[in-house]
Amino acid sequence: MDSSYAAGDLRVSDAEREPVIQRLQGAYAEGRLDEDEFDMRVQLAMTAKTRNDLGAVTRDLVPAPTAAVQGSGAPTGEDRMLAAAAHAVAVPTLFVGPLLLMLLSGKRSEYVRRQAAEAVNFQVTLLLLTIVTFGVGGIVYAVAWVLSAVAAVFALTGQTFRYPWILRLLTSSPS
Template identity: 85%
Template sequence: MDTSGDLRVSDAEREPVIQRLQDAYAEGRLDEDEFDMRVQLAITARTRRDLGAVTQDLVPAPARLVAWDGGSPTGGPPTGEDRMLAAAAHAVAVPTLFVGPLVLMLLSGKRSEYVRRQAAEAVNFQLTLLLVTIVTLGIGGVVYAVAWVLAAVAAVFALTGQTFRYPWILRLVK
């Protein structure tokens, strides 16, 4: 008797389901009311069976959407080269602001989803800092000292193959 459907789900198990619902909504497979209802069902799901029922009638997600844990598009872990390029995307942002990570995202992001996501995160962080500096007429530039520390932390995360998300930023680039 298979009881795996009766196991309780965690937030980490809900996230890819909600992402799949967002993709299905963007693809036009769900209307707004049904999307809202299914997201609510996913958020309140208690068991794997409850969670599975939310996306049961949707086309399976492509492999690149399933790799939500930061792995390669095939679902495997990022390669050493991917980790180095992702770390470089965070580190090069210190002297170049958003330009360096943007170049890495456009060049290396085509072959590695992991590098693309980490470079996009660095671009978003730098754009947010730039906007804060402009809006505060330069006073926000003091925040750049904190940016160097966060960029170093993000680079270490990327080197270990983990996904890093900067807190409190505008995510303008996906």
């Protein structure tokens, strides 16, 4: 029996396929893949025989973010609460509450800053939509309450939430 196989030529298991599929789901959620390409790549991942085959499925995607890349590691319980508050306080205060949280607590925690900036961008986008449509866009605020609640739950669990289809006027990097 020849044991000189390269690591990429070894066969993959279902346990090795799962992180690749999760990375594809993340790339799809980020907008890096359209639906057809996502479906095709998931199919390729599920039918990959070797590590080289599996690696080719995500080779052109940005690497999955890690705690070291994101800064100070996993968010603390206080960070998660403040980030959730940034999303939740946006319902009654529009962009003012999240902006204040971003300016005050964002200096201490990159996670809080990122989530508060996302909430500000979302609320400013909704406000601009309402102004441009002469108030008709205000109907969208009902959806905004649901999305803000979903974002708050994501923040409480330490996950990053990105609102779809918004203007990203603020960035999460400190000035």
